[in-house]
Amino acid sequence: MAKDDVTKYKIDCYTLPAESNWANQTRADALSWLNQNGLPNGREEYWKYTNPLSFNSSKPPLKNEIDPSYKKPIFDNIDCVKLVFVDGVLDLENSDDLTLTGLEIEPLAKANKNEDHWSLGYFGNIEGSSQKVVKKTLASLNTAFAVQGLTIKITDKVSKPISVVYYHTDQISEALIHHVIKIEKNAHATLLESGGISSRSNCVMELSLEENASLDHIRVQGRSHERESITYIFSNLEVNSCLKSFTLTVNGRLTRNEYIVNINGENAKAHVGGAIVGDNGFSHDDTVFITHSAPNCESRQVFKKVLRNGAKGVFQGKILVKEGAQKTDGYQISQGLMLDEDSNFLAKPELEIYADDVICSHGSTCGEIDPTALFYLTSRGIPKPEAQDMLVLAFLNEAIDEITSNEIKEIISKRLLDWMLKRHKS
Amino acid sequence: MLIINNLNVELQEENKKILNGVNLEIKPGEVHAIMGPNGSGKSTLSYVLSGKDGYNVTEGTVSLDGENILNMESYERAALGMFLAFQYPVEIPGVGNMTFLRTALNSQRKANGKEELSAAEFLKVVRDKAKNLKIDADMLKRPVNVGFSGGEKKRNEILQMAMLEPKMCILDETDSGLDVDAMRLVANGVNALRSESRSFLVITHYQRLLDHIVPDFVHIMAEGRIIKSGNADLALEVENNGYSQLLAECA
Numbered sequence: 001m002a003k004d005d006v007t008k009y010k011i012d013c014y015t016l017p018a019e020s021n022w023a024n025q026t027r028a029d030a031l032s033w034l035n036q037n038g039l040p041n042g043r044e045e046y047w048k049y050t051n052p053l054s055f056n057s058s059k060p061p062l063k064n065e066i067d068p069s070y071k072k073p074i075f076d077n078i079d080c081v082k083l084v085f086v087d088g089v090l091d092l093e094n095s096d097d098l099t100l101t102g103l104e105i106e107p108l109a110k111a112n113k114n115e116d117h118w119s120l121g122y123f124g125n126i127e128g129s130s131q132k133v134v135k136k137t138l139a140s141l142n143t144a145f146a147v148q149g150l151t152i153k154i155t156d157k158v159s160k161p162i163s164v165v166y167y168h169t170d171q172i173s174e175a176l177i178h179h180v181i182k183i184e185k186n187a188h189a190t191l192l193e194s195g196g197i198s199s200r201s202n203c204v205m206e207l208s209l210e211e212n213a214s215l216d217h218i219r220v221q222g223r224s225h226e227r228e229s230i231t232y233i234f235s236n237l238e239v240n241s242c243l244k245s246f247t248l249t250v251n252g253r254l255t256r257n258e259y260i261v262n263i264n265g266e267n268a269k270a271h272v273g274g275a276i277v278g279d280n281g282f283s284h285d286d287t288v289f290i291t292h293s294a295p296n297c298e299s300r301q302v303f304k305k306v307l308r309n310g311a312k313g314v315f316q317g318k319i320l321v322k323e324g325a326q327k328t329d330g331y332q333i334s335q336g337l338m339l340d341e342d343s344n345f346l347a348k349p350e351l352e353i354y355a356d357d358v359i360c361s362h363g364s365t366c367g368e369i370d371p372t373a374l375f376y377l378t379s380r381g382i383p384k385p386e387a388q389d390m391l392v393l394a395f396l397n398e399a400i401d402e403i404t405s406n407e408i409k410e411i412i413s414k415r416l417l418d419w420m421l422k423r424h425k426s
Numbered sequence: 427m428l429i430i431n432n433l434n435v436e437l438q439e440e441n442k443k444i445l446n447g448v449n450l451e452i453k454p455g456e457v458h459a460i461m462g463p464n465g466s467g468k469s470t471l472s473y474v475l476s477g478k479d480g481y482n483v484t485e486g487t488v489s490l491d492g493e494n495i496l497n498m499e500s501y502e503r504a505a506l507g508m509f510l511a512f513q514y515p516v517e518i519p520g521v522g523n524m525t526f527l528r529t530a531l532n533s534q535r536k537a538n539g540k541e542e543l544s545a546a547e548f549l550k551v552v553r554d555k556a557k558n559l560k561i562d563a564d565m566l567k568r569p570v571n572v573g574f575s576g577g578e579k580k581r582n583e584i585l586q587m588a589m590l591e592p593k594m595c596i597l598d599e600t601d602s603g604l605d606v607d608a609m610r611l612v613a614n615g616v617n618a619l620r621s622e623s624r625s626f627l628v629i630t631h632y633q634r635l636l637d638h639i640v641p642d643f644v645h646i647m648a649e650g651r652i653i654k655s656g657n658a659d660l661a662l663e664v665e666n667n668g669y670s671q672l673l674a675e676c677a
Contacts, residue, residue, distance in 0.1 A: 276645070
C-alpha cells in the first residue's frame with residue numbers, strides 16, 4: 001500500500017463533526033496538514049526505531065484481553081476529582097461533581113460549541129505550532145477528528161488532584177482523545193491519568209502554563225498486553241512556570257509517548273520522566289523534544305527502562321537551545337536494564353545548542369543487573385528473585401524520585417512491586 | 427561447625443586453579459585466622475564458602491553443621507548461618523540500608539520457620555545494635571554503603587552480622603582501609619559477638635587485627651593450600667620474619 005493510500009484509508013475511518021462551530025477551521029487545517037504530509041512511515045528518522053504501522057492502520061486493533069486490574073484504579077485511595085472515560089468516551093455519570101475552587105472542566109465537544117470559550121486559541125494551536133520542526137501527523141489526525149476529551153482551566157491553586165481514569169471494556173475499541181489544559185498565572189494543579197484507554201489509542205494533550213503556573217502530571221499507562229497507544233504532550237511554558245510529568249508504563253504491546261516542550265519564558269522548569277517495565281514482545285518509545293527559547297531555564301529528562309523476554313525500549317531525546325537562551329541547564333539520562341540477552345534498548349540522545357553559556361549534559365547506559373550487588377544481597381539471606389527485584393526497583397527509583405508527592409511515589413513503587421511479585425507467580 | 431575437606435577450586439572462566447586441597451576444621455566457639463601473601467587464595471576461599479558464582483569446585487567437600495553446603499545457593503547458606511563480612515562492601519544506590527537489613531533478617535527468619543519481625547520490632551533492635559557501633563540514624567536511612575567512608579562501611583558489615591546472628595562468620599580483610607581507632611571499634615563489635623556457639627574465620631594480611639581479635643588458631647595459606655598451622659604466636663612470627671622464610675621452610 002502506498003503511503004498516500006495509508007493516509008487516505010485512515011482518514012476514511014473518521015468523519016469531521018457535522019455541526020458548525022469555531023473548532024471547524026482548526027480541524028480543517030489539521031486535516032489539510034495531514035493530507036499534505038501523510039502519515040509517518042518507518043523510513044523517517046523520527047520513526048527510526050518504532051514502526052508506526054499499527055498506529056496508521058485502518059484495520060481494527062488486535063483483540064485485547066481485558067486486564068481485571070482496570071477495575072481497581074491505581075489512584076483510587078487519593079482524595080481527588082475523578083473523571084471517567086470508558087473506551088475513550090467521557091462518562092459524566094460516573095465522574096465526580098466538578099465544582100471545585102480554581103477549576104473549570106468541560107467536555108471538549110461542549111467547549112467547541114461555545115463561541116466565547118477560552119480554549120479557542122489553544123485547541124489545535126499548541127499542537128499545530130509544533131509541527132514545523134518535526135511533522136507529527138498522527139497528532140494532526142487527532143486534532144482533526146477527536147471529539148472526546150476535556151478542557152481544563154486552572155485559575156487558582158487547586159486543593160485536590162484531578163484524576164482522569166480510563167476504563168477499557170471493549171476488546172477492540174479504538175479511541176482519539178484530546179485534552180486542552182491551561183494553568184493560569186500563579187495557579188497550580190496535579191493531574192493524574194491512569195488505566196488503559198482502549199485497544200488502540202491516540203491521545204493528545206495541549207498544555208499551556210502561564211506565568212508562575214505549575215502542573216504536576218503523573219500518568220500510569222494500563223497493563224493490557226495487546227494495547228497500542230500513542231500519546232503527545234504539547235506544552236508551552238511561560239516565565240517562572242514549572243511542568244513535571246512522570247509516566248509509569250507496565251507492558252502494552254506498543255507505546256509511543258512524545259513530549260514536546262517549548263520553554264518560552266525565563267526561569268521556567270520542565271521535568272519529564274518515565275519508569276518502564278517491559279516483557280515479551282513489548283515495545284516502548286519515549287520521544288522528547290525540549291526547546292529552550294528563553295534564558296535561565298532548566299529541563300530534565302530521566303527515563304529508565306527494565307526489559308526482558310525480547311522487549312524493546314526506545315529513547316529519543318533532544319534538547320534544542322536557541323540563540324539567546326543563555327544559562328540554560330539541560331539534563332538528560334536514559335538507561336536500560338536488561339534482564340536477559342533477548343531484549344533491546346535503543347537510545348538517541350541529541351543536543352543542538354546555539355547559545356554559548358549553557359550547561360547541557362546527556363547520558364545513556366545499557367546493562368544487566370550488577371552481579372556483585374546481587375551476590376551481596378543474597379549473601380545476607382535474601383533469595384535471588386527478591387534480590388533481583390530490589391535491584392530492579394532501585395534502578396527505577398531514580399526516575400520515580402522525579403515525582404514530587406511522596407504519597408504518589410509510594411503508590412507507584414507499590415504498583416511496581418506488585419507487578420514483580422505477579423511475575424514470579426506466572 | 428565448619429569442615430573443609432580437600433577443597434579444590436578453579437575459576438570458571440579461565441580454568442585457573444586457585445585452591446589446591448584446603449583442609450580446615452572449625453569447632454563451635456573457635457576463632458581461626460588465615461594469613462598469607464597476596465594471591466594465595468584467601469579471598470577465593472571466603473567467596474567459595476559463601477557461595478559466590480564464578481568458581482568451579484573440582485574436588486572436596488564443605489559442610490556446615492553436618493550439611494553439605496557446596497550445592498546450596500548463597501542465600502540458603504546464609505539462612506543456615508554463614509556470613510561473609512566483605513573486604514569491599516558493595517554500594518547499592520536506590521536500596522535503603524534499613525530496607526536491606528530488614529529484608530535480609532526477615533528472609534532468614536522465614537527460611538528458618540520463624541515469624542517475621544514487624545517494622546516497629548525491627549527498628550527497636552537495629553537502633554540498639556547500631557548505637558554500639560556508633561552508627562547514627564542517618565547512616566541507617568541512606569542507601570546501602572553509598573557515600574560511606576571506609577570505616578563506616580566496615581561498621582555496617584559488623585552491624586549486619588550483629589543483626590543476622592550467624593553461626594559461622596568469615597571476616598575478609600576487615601582491617602583493610604581502617605585507621606587504628608576504627609579498627610578497635612570494629613574489633614570490639616566482633617568480640618562482643620564471640621560466643622560458645624559462634625565461630626569466626628578471620629582473613630588478614632597483618633597481625634595487627636589479631637591483637638584485638640585474638641585467635642585460637644592461626645593458619646598460613648600459600649598457593650591455594652594451608653601450609654602451616656599454629657596458635658596466636660604464629661601470627662607474631664609472620665609479623666617479625668615475613669612470609670618468605672615460612673614459605674621457604676614449607677617448600
